[in-house]
Amino acid sequence: MKATPARLSTAAAGFEADFQARLHWSADTDAAIEQVVADILADVRRRGDAAVLEYTRRFDRLDVGSLEALELKAPELRAAFEALPAAQREALEAAASRVKSYHEAQKKASGESWQYRDADGTLLGQKVTPLDRVGIYVPGGKAAYPSSVLMNAIPAHVAGVGEIIMVVPTPDGEKNPLVLAAAYVAGVTRTFTIGGAQAVAALAYGTATLPAVDKITGPGNAYVAAAKRRVFGTVGIDMIAGPSEILVLADGSTPPDWVAMDLFSQAEHDELAQSILLCPDADYIEQVQQEIDRLLPSMPRAAIIAASLNGRGALIHTKSMEEACEISNRIAPEHLEVSSREPHRWEPLLKHAGAIFLGAYTSESLGDYCAGPNHVLPTSGTARFSSPLGVYDFQKRSSLIEVSEAGAQPLGRIAVILAEGEGLPAHAEAARMRLR
Amino acid sequence: MKATPARLSTAAAGFEADFQARLHWSADTDAAIEQVVADILADVRRRGDAAVLEYTRRFDRLDVGSLEALELKAPELRAAFEALPAAQREALEAAASRVKSYHEAQKKASGESWQYRDADGTLLGQKVTPLDRVGIYVPGGKAAYPSSVLMNAIPAHVAGVGEIIMVVPTPDGEKNPLVLAAAYVAGVTRTFTIGGAQAVAALAYGTATLPAVDKITGPGNAYVAAAKRRVFGTVGIDMIAGPSEILVLADGSTPPDWVAMDLFSQAEHDELAQSILLCPDADYIEQVQQEIDRLLPSMPRAAIIAASLNGRGALIHTKSMEEACEISNRIAPEHLEVSSREPHRWEPLLKHAGAIFLGAYTSESLGDYCAGPNHVLPTSGTARFSSPLGVYDFQKRSSLIEVSEAGAQPLGRIAVILAEGEGLPAHAEAARMRLR
Structure with missing residues (x-):
């Protein structure tokens, strides 16, 4: 059994089309x-x-x-x-x-x-x-x-x-x-x-x-x-979850077997799970592929891992870490590992992700189980507009407004003008009644 | 033209059925x-x-x-x-x-x-x-x-x-x-x-x-x-809005024409809008009805107001202000006016509402236009679980996790046990690799 994620390079002519094809996942209803x-x-x-x-x-x-x-x-x-x-x-x-x-x-x-x-x-x-x-x-x-x-x-x-x-x-x-x-x-x-x-x-x-x-x-x-x-x-x-995803942004400083195993730990969830590596160092990408080859046979869920990596995985060679950050923002991944010696240099460039795992020691699996943050995260690019499950999902807010008699004077005059402009005369009258 | 909201009393035998019938609004899709x-x-x-x-x-x-x-x-x-x-x-x-x-x-x-x-x-x-x-x-x-x-x-x-x-x-x-x-x-x-x-x-x-x-x-x-x-x-x-609603919780201390006009200002939106008064004082309810009768003919949108109040409005006589608060919580209204001399006595009892307007001077129309809080609010009882439109609707959150080498030791040991318990061996191995 072999697991060979697609090899893409942002320098290649067909990159954009290959990238889009790899990313595509349809949530169409049945x-x-x-x-x-x-x-x-x-x-x-x-x-x-x-x-x-x-x-x-x-x-x-x-x-x-x-x-x-x-x-x-x-x-x-x-x-x-x-x-x-x-x-x-x-x-x-x-x-x-x-x-x-x-x-x-x-x-x-x-x-x-x-x-x-x-x-x-x-x-x-x-x-x-x-x-x-x-x-x-x-x-x-x-x-x-x-x-x-x-x-x-x-x-x-x-x-x-x-x-x-x-x-x-x-x-x-x-x-x-x-x-x-x-x-x-x-x-x-x-x-x-x-x-x-x-x-x-x-x-x-x-x-x-x-x-x-x-x-x-x-x-x-x-x-x-x-x-x-x-x-x-x-x-x-809460949210409608799609297949789980990991994106590893690597500068080549993390042991490549750690990165390979992090890609596996997403891929082992199911065949539709997606594992992507973004890295400016072509040699390092090759080392990660070698570790994938070496480690796969020992994995109990090797068949699922191989299906996931072959079907949806990608190792993407970028021109720079900056470009890798830009591509990550386009993907808006559920899990984003910044496997770098300088994670705090790149973190400010990362705009959209469910959870950001900083540094080589922060494997996604630590976050999945026990680091503390929630592991229910937005998938399929929805981190563009949504957030991890949190306390705020189990709370709601009520606005509080108490207008004083003094405050009702200037506010009432504004409300009368705007309500009349909108053609809502009872709104205007309710404000007018509170004027001295 | 007459506007006669339904008269209900929590002391009446048929209250529960009448109350449910009045509240019912179906958002069934067409x-x-x-x-x-x-x-x-x-x-x-x-x-x-x-x-x-x-x-x-x-x-x-x-x-x-x-x-x-x-x-x-x-x-x-x-x-x-x-x-x-x-x-x-x-x-x-x-x-x-x-x-x-x-x-x-x-x-x-x-x-x-x-x-x-x-x-x-x-x-x-x-x-x-x-x-x-x-x-x-x-x-x-x-x-x-x-x-x-x-x-x-x-x-x-x-x-x-x-x-x-x-x-x-x-x-x-x-x-x-x-x-x-x-x-x-x-x-x-x-x-x-x-x-x-x-x-x-x-x-x-x-x-x-x-x-x-x-x-x-x-x-x-x-x-x-x-x-x-x-x-x-x-x-x-954001949310799928239903018809607009106001609930006025009155202890009888606000001029009744102010309350009548506040009910109108919701009713004038459209025929399906809902205006409800909850009050423990039967005489005051009667005064509000008299003000409705007196003020309606002068309203430019009288026909819409009458249709709304006749079709969906209600003046509900309660045993106490406490009971009125309980009923308000069951309704979870979009707009909730606490038209009372002691609004801060009742506010802590009010659990579910889009916006709470405290005291006689705080007409809903001031909040609609210019007090400051948002006027996009949860309707149809959804204040049970959702909030006014706010800055948070235009933000999203990304969890940040940076596990130190020292931290990866105890966390890794926990993750290994739980991942193996869940039958996810690559998750366990990714954590184990970070152990010293």
């Missing part, structure tokens, strides 16, 4: 999936628990008489945690503690209420409050990620969300003990073993057993993504 | 509109300028040979501003100045980069950066609101957005001078007189003449809303 999801949503909205049970029987082969029977109670979560090897228990708790500290700093820096008063006594500001109740979707089956439980539930907790409801499908009743343990560590309020569009519908509309939430976060398959998109507006949603 | 919009989006994506011109010819009856011909240049905007009466010029500038100050305070309070270092030298934080280019949709025709130009463009400016592209339809070539003047005052970068789904498509995908943006904000009709929902993911969008 009409068949859309119809199935629309039907499930409507059915759960109408029939509640009964519909959720029916779809869970059909898709997860779980046959129970009531939705209550699919709720995992706190003792079962705690038992799952306590049954883990000590090393796993400690690792989960250490990761949770760091994630919590980071998000507490985030809340302090950007998620507190603020206000000020004008000289005339008028008060202006914003009050920041937590959402009442949120739903966290956790994928089940093969790709079960306990770390995602921490990354979704902890920011919600730090924000002050009152109730966190987790849903996780358990096809054929198979439960992942690490996921249950993570729910215990993260302090999830209630857990239901349901999944798919039916779980999203239950969270969005509520049923007799499962209360409606205000926002749904967390990744899922194409059905879950389509369902989240459709319930957006009834509830909030 | 399949015919969806299909038209999907076709327009696909066509503009494929044919660019030519398609935009064709739809503009068809829907706005504007026949020009190129999209360049539909761009309004800076001198025309300035001329529109200079041709206004001095009072309007000054009002626009005063409003813009206050909106700018407020959003600068907002940026300082919640939109700055932050970072900290662990004892072992590991750096964690977030870098906050502006979006590169945004599109602002401004409705044209009858409901042309220059204040919305300020409310969308100024936060983008304060955030540091490089380029602000405004689109505003001008059916039959009719331009609104106040809208053009507001674009001048707000410092919009480029302006095109196009609208509808075709304008949203041009902003999202870009054409030969109009560059693609990163996010689209601003209100529009059902076609614009459907188009925004569909391009979400390709670009960011």
Whole structure:
């Protein structure tokens, strides 16, 4: 088996076309999936628990008489945690503690209420409050990620969300003990073993057993993504995630086997994952390719890694680090490693990325699990306009305005003129009534 | 003509059903509109300028040979501003100045980069950066609101957005001078007189003449809303706005004609707008109804006000102010006036609202135009999970992580355990390589 990412060079004539072709990933919706999801949503909205049970029987082969029977109670979560090897228990708790500290700093820096008063006594500001109740979707089956439980539930907790409801499908009743343990560590309020569009519908509309939430976060398959998109507006949603991506910006100072392994650690997620290296040093790119060749055979997930690197990977030779930064900005990658001796020289040039990993020691995998920042990040170039999951996703703001009698005089005169200009006379009159 | 909002009392047996019926507003999508919009989006994506011109010819009856011909240049905007009466010029500038100050305070309070270092030298934080280019949709025709130009463009400016592209339809070539003047005052970068789904498509995908943006904000009709929902993911969008709403929470201390006029000022927007009064004092509710009867005949938009109040308005008698606050939280109104002698007694009880107007002098209309906070607010109960338009809508965050060699040791050991638990061996190996 060979993994040979495409070799591109910005100096080559066909670079732009090759680059665009490599980047292209279509998030086009599938009409068949859309119809199935629309039907499930409507059915759960109408029939509640009964519909959720029916779809869970059909898709997860779980046959129970009531939705209550699919709720995992706190003792079962705690038992799952306590049954883990000590090393796993400690690792989960250490990761949770760091994630919590980071998000507490985030809340302090950007998620507190603020206000000020004008000289005339008028008060202006914003009050920041937590959402009442949120739903966290956790994928089940093969790709079960306990770390995602921490990354979704902890920011919600730090924000002050009152109730966190987790849903996780358990096809054929198979439960992942690490996921249950993570729910215990993260302090999830209630857990239901349901999944798919039916779980999203239950969270969005509520049923007799499962209360409606205000926002749904967390990744899922194409059905879950389509369902989240459709319930957006009834509830909030986080983002619709595409395949995961890493971009490594290298100046050649990092051991090339470290970079090869970082590219692998993205590629091993799935065949559509994308790993890209940008580097001005052609020899170094060659060394990384040699390390890819050397290391691949020993990787347990070599087949997936090879499919990902062959299909979507790229090693791009640039004219300079500056040009590499420009190309990175065009890609707006989910994960961006600045594998350089001078990461702080390049960081100011980097405008769009979900997370920026600075220096050779900062492997993406440290960020994925335990450095502290969130690993739920914008994919497919959406870092151009969106942000990592954070405390702010579990808060909302209300503007505060208290106009004093003195303040109502100049403001009222302005409002009267503008309201009349817009043809809204009651607006004008409401302001005029407050004039002395 | 009479305007008689529904009279409800929380003490009545049928209250819950009546309350739900009054609140209900369905945002269900219209399949015919969806299909038209999907076709327009696909066509503009494929044919660019030519398609935009064709739809503009068809829907706005504007026949020009190129999209360049539909761009309004800076001198025309300035001329529109200079041709206004001095009072309007000054009002626009005063409003813009206050909106700018407020959003600068907002940026300082919640939109700055932050970072900290662990004892072992590991750096964690977030870098906050502006979006590169945004599109602002401004409705044209009858409901042309220059204040919305300020409310969308100024936060983008304060955030540091490089380029602000405004689109505003001008059916039959009719331009609104106040809208053009507001674009001048707000410092919009480029302006095109196009609208509808075709304008949203041009902003999202870009054409030969109009560059693609990163996010689209601003209100529009059902076609614009459907188009925004569909391009979400390709670009960011703000929110999908429903009909406008006001909720007045009154303890009976405000002159009843002020409250009546505040209810009118929401109702005059359109027949679907919703005005609700919550008050524990039955006599005061009666006085407000009398003021409605007395004031309505003098209102230029009396027919719209009557239709809105008769169809969707409500005067609700509550057992107490506390209960009124609870009901307000269930509604999560866009605009919430606390028309009380003790607004700061009730404010802490109010959890969900787009903007909270405290005290009798704070009419919603002052907030709509010039108090400073944004008037683009979450509607239809979405204040449960979303926020006023703000500087944060024109910024995004990138996590910053720089793990020191010392920090990579304990973090690496945790990551190895968790990655192996998740069955991701390359993740584990990438962490292990950084161990001493």
